[in-house]
Amino acid sequence: MKILFCSSEAVPFAASGGLGDVAGSLPKNLVAQGQEVRVVLPLYGQIKEKYGEELKFVDSFNVSLGWRNQYCGLFTMDYEGVTYYFIDNEFYFYRQTLYGYGDDGERFAFFSKAILEALLHIDFEPDIIHTNDWQTALVTLYINVYYRHIQKFQHVKTIFTIHNIAYQGQYGYNMIADTLGLPQEWAHHAEYNGDTNFMKAAIENADKVSTVSPTYAHEILDPWFAHGLDPILREKQYKLVGILNGIDYDEYNPKTDKIIVKNYHSDAFIKNKAVCKAELRSLFGLEEDDSPIISMVTRLVGHKGVDIICDAMQGLVDRGYQVVCLGSGEAQFETFFNDLAARYPGRVGVKIGFIPALARKIYAGSDMFLMPSKSEPCGLSQMIALRYGAIPIVRETGGLKDSVKDSQDGEGNGFTFANYSASELYECCMRAYNGFQDTKGWRVLVKRAMKGDYSWKASAVEYIKMYEETLSLW
Numbered sequence: 001m002k003i004l005f006c007s008s009e010a011v012p013f014a015a016s017g018g019l020g021d022v023a024g025s026l027p028k029n030l031v032a033q034g035q036e037v038r039v040v041l042p043l044y045g046q047i048k049e050k051y052g053e054e055l056k057f058v059d060s061f062n063v064s065l066g067w068r069n070q071y072c073g074l075f076t077m078d079y080e081g082v083t084y085y086f087i088d089n090e091f092y093f094y095r096q097t098l099y100g101y102g103d104d105g106e107r108f109a110f111f112s113k114a115i116l117e118a119l120l121h122i123d124f125e126p127d128i129i130h131t132n133d134w135q136t137a138l139v140t141l142y143i144n145v146y147y148r149h150i151q152k153f154q155h156v157k158t159i160f161t162i163h164n165i166a167y168q169g170q171y172g173y174n175m176i177a178d179t180l181g182l183p184q185e186w187a188h189h190a191e192y193n194g195d196t197n198f199m200k201a202a203i204e205n206a207d208k209v210s211t212v213s214p215t216y217a218h219e220i221l222d223p224w225f226a227h228g229l230d231p232i233l234r235e236k237q238y239k240l241v242g243i244l245n246g247i248d249y250d251e252y253n254p255k256t257d258k259i260i261v262k263n264y265h266s267d268a269f270i271k272n273k274a275v276c277k278a279e280l281r282s283l284f285g286l287e288e289d290d291s292p293i294i295s296m297v298t299r300l301v302g303h304k305g306v307d308i309i310c311d312a313m314q315g316l317v318d319r320g321y322q323v324v325c326l327g328s329g330e331a332q333f334e335t336f337f338n339d340l341a342a343r344y345p346g347r348v349g350v351k352i353g354f355i356p357a358l359a360r361k362i363y364a365g366s367d368m369f370l371m372p373s374k375s376e377p378c379g380l381s382q383m384i385a386l387r388y389g390a391i392p393i394v395r396e397t398g399g400l401k402d403s404v405k406d407s408q409d410g411e412g413n414g415f416t417f418a419n420y421s422a423s424e425l426y427e428c429c430m431r432a433y434n435g436f437q438d439t440k441g442w443r444v445l446v447k448r449a450m451k452g453d454y455s456w457k458a459s460a461v462e463y464i465k466m467y468e469e470t471l472s473l474w
């Protein structure tokens, strides 16, 4: 199959979160399974600066968007067996950060239209166009409005993947005519509750809608999770599927990772993981003793469960845990952790920031990894933690529920709790603490956690199945 994968970010070119990881690793795993995949990204300034020499110019043309008619350059380069295309327009994409501007809606409407226009200038006829999150959602609408009469587009099927339903591309209603330039008879596709809503347009127009875990695919039918989109999702439930993400097994491999101080693997980890733990202690100024280290690598925001973490934390420290926290976010949470570290020197270590190399040392050096999200479409950190032998303690939601099973029955790979409450979180952490006291039993658990398969292999097979199913729709 020929697949055009559309994303606003992809590792290593530009990334701000989980979508970037997925777009960086799913395509190459699909290629490894014999599919022909090409990826299209915006040519952000940072990409031009870093890869400028390697980019090959393909063509340039104009893209119309409402009353606007904008220049668009098209560049390409191959990377790890995948062909990438880059959409160039310096006005839209030569900026400091990927998102966060008043005209983000216009920027990504342009990107989405430009993707379809670019297909007219390259020698590639996709069977499937796979779009991701609100930034590329409009591809699924524009193809139906403007491109179906062109032979190349007649049989193309579209997929839309929701990585996080909290971000929908929601703007004022007048954007539909002014910026998106939709003809009146199509306007209602992009309208939701009186606003413009990019994600809603894709839920209507894509042939299949997927999300990044089976549990999240159910959860988003419920108002508690759906940020207002549950009625339309329930209506379109027949085309909704959930496929769990994987992690990049080349990138996250404790056996070969050059960032961690000693390498180890699931059949030999005791000595070297202990060296990683000792290094982590010295990095965070923690005392050497036989306490377990529980860690967090997270954005310090409400939906990651930081409020219940704060309520339970002091109790956990008092009962004997050492704590490591790396993250940044809301001021109230940053202050909480800084205060805790000041009150418990040698027991609690905190770094405010986003530092990927330090995160890697935390996965390698800690015993437990805490991720009690209020909602979590998939989550990647818990899978990285598993691979590095840091036992996840998670709330049973979304991808956390699908990737971590409680070990109470002697089979699972972590510790889980159901309700969003600090006391359940505390109780769950104490079960893990008690488990840790049984050194032999704990090693068996770590080994089982590390041996689990969290790679893209199985998920890529699921994606291929979904593509095939979509192609056979009519």
Ligand code: GLC
Pocket: 017, 018, 019, 022, 163, 164, 212, 245, 376, 377, 378, 379, 380, 399
């Ligand atoms: C978003 C979600 C996260 C998921 C990632 C990749 O960042 O919040 O749960 O793992 O997308 O799909």
